[in-house]
Amino acid sequence: MISPRLKYVLAFVGTLVTLHLLLSIHPTYRDHTLPKALRPGSSSSSVTDETIVDIPEAAVPSPPTSEELRIAEEANSSRKKANAAFVVLARNSDLFEFLSSMRQVEDRFNHWARYDWVFLNDEPFDGQFKRYTSDLASGETKYGLIPKEIWEQPDWIDEDKAAKGREQMIKMKVIYGHSVPYRNMCRFNSGYFFRHELVLPYDYYWRVEPGIKLFCDLNYDPFLLMQEQEKVYGFTLSLLEYKETIPTLWEATKEFMKENPQYVVDGNAVDFISDDGGEDYNLCHFWSNFEIGDMRFWRSEAYIKYFEHLDKQGGFYYERWGDAPVHSLAAALFLPKEKIHWFDDIGYRHEPFQHCPQGKSNRDQKCWCDEKDSFDWHGYSCTRRWVAQFPDGTIRKPADGQRTAPWKRSDIPEQHPLINATAA
Ligand SMILES: Nc1nc2c(ncn2[C@@H]2O[C@H](COP(=O)(O)OP(=O)(O)OP(=O)(O)O)[C@@H](O)[C@H]2O)c(=O)[nH]1
Ligand SMILES: [Mg+2]
Numbered sequence: 001m002i003s004p005r006l007k008y009v010l011a012f013v014g015t016l017v018t019l020h021l022l023l024s025i026h027p028t029y030r031d032h033t034l035p036k037a038l039r040p041g042s043s044s045s046s047v048t049d050e051t052i053v054d055i056p057e058a059a060v061p062s063p064p065t066s067e068e069l070r071i072a073e074e075a076n077s078s079r080k081k082a083n084a085a086f087v088v089l090a091r092n093s094d095l096f097e098f099l100s101s102m103r104q105v106e107d108r109f110n111h112w113a114r115y116d117w118v119f120l121n122d123e124p125f126d127g128q129f130k131r132y133t134s135d136l137a138s139g140e141t142k143y144g145l146i147p148k149e150i151w152e153q154p155d156w157i158d159e160d161k162a163a164k165g166r167e168q169m170i171k172m173k174v175i176y177g178h179s180v181p182y183r184n185m186c187r188f189n190s191g192y193f194f195r196h197e198l199v200l201p202y203d204y205y206w207r208v209e210p211g212i213k214l215f216c217d218l219n220y221d222p223f224l225l226m227q228e229q230e231k232v233y234g235f236t237l238s239l240l241e242y243k244e245t246i247p248t249l250w251e252a253t254k255e256f257m258k259e260n261p262q263y264v265v266d267g268n269a270v271d272f273i274s275d276d277g278g279e280d281y282n283l284c285h286f287w288s289n290f291e292i293g294d295m296r297f298w299r300s301e302a303y304i305k306y307f308e309h310l311d312k313q314g315g316f317y318y319e320r321w322g323d324a325p326v327h328s329l330a331a332a333l334f335l336p337k338e339k340i341h342w343f344d345d346i347g348y349r350h351e352p353f354q355h356c357p358q359g360k361s362n363r364d365q366k367c368w369c370d371e372k373d374s375f376d377w378h379g380y381s382c383t384r385r386w387v388a389q390f391p392d393g394t395i396r397k398p399a400d401g402q403r404t405a406p407w408k409r410s411d412i413p414e415q416h417p418l419i420n421a422t423a424a
Helices: 004-023 027-033 066-077 092-113 127-136 159-171 180-191 222-228 249-259 301-313 323-334 359-364 383-387
Strands: 084-089 116-121 141-145 204-207 233-235 238-240 284-286 291-294 340-342 348-350 353-355
Touching (some): 084 092, 180 301, 180 323, 204 222, 238 383, 249 323
Parallel strands (some): 084 204, 233 340
Antiparallel strands (some): 204 291, 238 284
């Protein structure tokens, strides 16, 4: 029989033990009470005393106060900005593929820069498109309708001739060779996007397409770079165009130059687009799914007249002239070459090619692309030719060990890398 006194002592000791066991779950209590040897991970884990670093309380940064956040916000909103916007041509069905592009542009740059987004469509944007895109945007969002008279194949195009052209391209397996909407899109991007009423108030634009990738942080404002360095056209990737899509584009361009020699400037980038001083077109062009540009150039007399001259030939429909070679030929002929800027530090992918910044630039900007996977030095890229326009070294040369592109056209494989990709 246990005496009542012993009962109390045992109950007290039991309570103490239970309390200790419960408190041992808490790491701070456990660290102060358990012998070192019994602390979890002390003998079997690879963490030793030397690897455990006590962080003094003062070294742990405290979160910013709301007042500090307000001051930072105010400083950012009053920072110098260019008169610029992202310009997006898209269908309602492009929404989710586009949101992945938009989210990356916001995350890498626009969350702090806060430029507006202008969306254009040949049909009214639906509520879902507007809801998702405006939720992601840091700047204002604007949604515009493209008038049918501008978008659709004009009446004066001979439809029989255009249909024959399309059939021919289907046979040749030219990507989008069958498509009239694709041709509408190319003509609109060549001659009209910069004149749309929602786009007219802006000077600079950045074209963003669905399904692109932006690999690196942008720690500066590329619109301000364009403005301050008086650049007019910016690109990341360049490549050779399919000959089959533009059989008569160069002839039409030469005709325009002959009739309007005043628009062709000295010191232009003709050697980028021609290997024989302007006699023949070498098919090099800037890939226009990424463009940062000054739209005052597209609105200039030289470019508008050039576009109208091309449009009259009907090549947007009889052939399949792309806005990329049209923009590139104009920029290379009507601008001094220094006004064209290669955004070497913007890591960018539009299937199936990418430009990945190299070395220090790759690390400093926290890029997530593989440096070795850059299209720049591939045979079908024209970027090496672009770099050669600046022999004084103002533009980076390929680093040692990087793949180099063959210089002679005859070394380049016959099969274009995009042919068969999505042929009809
Ligand atoms: N509103 C509208 N936008 C279009 C139409 N066709 C293409 N676009 C847009 O125009 C841009 C270029 O079209 P894409 O289909 O990306 O053409 P691409 O870049 O040559 O080819 P892929 O990207 O490989 O399909 C994209 O932003 C599209 O969303 C169309 O019929 N209507
Ligand atoms: Mg695209």
